[in-house]
Amino acid sequence: MALAFTSSSVIHGSLSSSSSYEQQQPKVSQMGITQPMDRSRIPLKAVNFTQRSLAMKPLVPLAATIVAPEVEEKAETDDYEKLAKELTNASPLKIMDKALEKFGSEIAIAFSGAEDVALLEYARLTGRPFRVFSLDTGRLNPETYQLFDAVEKHYGIHIEYMFPDAVEVQALVRNKGLYSFYEDGHQECCRIRKVRPLRRALKGLRAWITGQRKDQSPGTRSEIPIVQVDPSFEGLDGGVGSLVKWNPVANVDGNDIWNFLRAMNVPVNSLHSQGYVSIGCEPCTRAVLPGQHEREGRWWWEDSKAKECGLHKANIKDESMNGNGNGAVHANGSAAVADIFDTNDIVSLSRPGIENLLKLENRREPWIVVLYAPWCQFCQAMEGSYVELAEKLASSGVKVAKFRGDGEQKAFAQKELQLGSFPTILFFPRHTSQPIKYPSVKRDVDSLLAFVNALR
Numbered sequence: 001m002a003l004a005f006t007s008s009s010v011i012h013g014s015l016s017s018s019s020s021y022e023q024q025q026p027k028v029s030q031m032g033i034t035q036p037m038d039r040s041r042i043p044l045k046a047v048n049f050t051q052r053s054l055a056m057k058p059l060v061p062l063a064a065t066i067v068a069p070e071v072e073e074k075a076e077t078d079d080y081e082k083l084a085k086e087l088t089n090a091s092p093l094k095i096m097d098k099a100l101e102k103f104g105s106e107i108a109i110a111f112s113g114a115e116d117v118a119l120l121e122y123a124r125l126t127g128r129p130f131r132v133f134s135l136d137t138g139r140l141n142p143e144t145y146q147l148f149d150a151v152e153k154h155y156g157i158h159i160e161y162m163f164p165d166a167v168e169v170q171a172l173v174r175n176k177g178l179y180s181f182y183e184d185g186h187q188e189c190c191r192i193r194k195v196r197p198l199r200r201a202l203k204g205l206r207a208w209i210t211g212q213r214k215d216q217s218p219g220t221r222s223e224i225p226i227v228q229v230d231p232s233f234e235g236l237d238g239g240v241g242s243l244v245k246w247n248p249v250a251n252v253d254g255n256d257i258w259n260f261l262r263a264m265n266v267p268v269n270s271l272h273s274q275g276y277v278s279i280g281c282e283p284c285t286r287a288v289l290p291g292q293h294e295r296e297g298r299w300w301w302e303d304s305k306a307k308e309c310g311l312h313k314a315n316i317k318d319e320s321m322n323g324n325g326n327g328a329v330h331a332n333g334s335a336a337v338a339d340i341f342d343t344n345d346i347v348s349l350s351r352p353g354i355e356n357l358l359k360l361e362n363r364r365e366p367w368i369v370v371l372y373a374p375w376c377q378f379c380q381a382m383e384g385s386y387v388e389l390a391e392k393l394a395s396s397g398v399k400v401a402k403f404r405g406d407g408e409q410k411a412f413a414q415k416e417l418q419l420g421s422f423p424t425i426l427f428f429p430r431h432t433s434q435p436i437k438y439p440s441v442k443r444d445v446d447s448l449l450a451f452v453n454a455l456r
């Protein structure tokens with residue numbers, strides 16, 4: 001996720017009038033959409049920062065410093081749990097207006113360049129000045145950078161980018177290579193390229209606005225509040241409780257977000273039309289197939305429990321759920337759920353069975369084996385296509401099998417069977433014991449059949 005800071009009423013660091021701001025925006029009345037709230041009475045004051053004033057406040061590491069309507073200083077007794085309950089049924093527009101009214105220039109929208117365009121549109125409709133910030137990791141898709149440019153021109157704003165520390169990135173790449181995350185997980189790279197820049201950005205704010213939704217990951221984000229005291233990051237004053245986090249679209253369905261974007265005719269990332277739903281860094285993002293969850297396109301080589309980068313760690317409900325919401329996971333990694341791929345056409349291999357398969361160099365028939373965990377939502381999603389594959393290969397001389405690789409068998413599967421994430425699919429040719437790992441995330445029957453036919 002890229003994140004960014006800006007003001008809708010600032011061009012090249014100078015504050016424009018509210019009337020000229022509204023003239024720059026697209027006309028929405030013809031579309032039957034609510035007009036921006038009338039803020040004509042709000043006094044807007046430009047501030048000239050002298051050396052003395054800069055010395056009195058911590059420097060904010062942003063591209064520009066902006067002025068918004070004056071707001072009263074936050075009361076120490078603010079009850080955000082109570083406020084979150086009061087706003088549970090409120091519209092995103094009302095929540096956005098409340099957030100901007102309360103914090104003025106000390107709040108900013110975290111913009112990732114995907115559906116977060118909706119946040120900018122809601123902010124524009126309030127008629128209030130707003131700031132936007134984005135994390136440029138240096139590994140984003142070209143289409144994402146193109147969207148940033150289009151968004152700046154559409155809203156007449158300057159996104160304020162935060163970049164990772166060059167020394168840290170240099171050390172990581174020199175020591176471990178450009179793609180170390182494929183081998184040892186994405187957390188270290190995300191920590192350097194995303195989490196630490198975000199931490200620096202938030203130190204210049206009292207509140208931030210995100211595009212988190214409960215339906216993005218039902219197993220881990222199902223309890224996202226509308227507003228909360230951020231337990232993970234510090235704000236301008238420093239210390240626990242110094243930063244407030246707003247999630248205006250927490251209760252909004254993803255389809256409703258897209259209906260809103262289409263209705264408002266705003267710029268969106270062109271990758272969406274190519275099957276990308278959740279968009280992050282280029283090496284870590286792929287398109288998803290119809291019916292797959294949007295997070296399956298992120299860090300696809302890892303277990304579903306790892307599909308968070310750390311920006312919203314405090315909102316992860318239960319990491320032991322592995323992000324699938326399909327039942328409790330036991331201490332040994334197995335889960336109390338029914339088995340899958342349960343058909344007479346699929347051979348269920350035990351540990352000795354798969355070990356024998358590894359030893360055979362002159363087997364009579366080729367085998368295709370899926371390494372799976374029955375609680376894994378991605379394994380569940382491919383059950384139909386794998387069963388159909390077994391039916392098609394029933395009289396072809398190719399054996400179709402499964403091996404449960406979670407729990408006590410996971411270490412063995414990782415060491416001996418190339419298990420990186422569930423599901424992993426292996427093909428065992430007839431004349432060699434070395435299995436060939438299926439490299440694609442496409443798990444439809446035609447793709448699997450093409451893989452088998454190319455190697456049989």
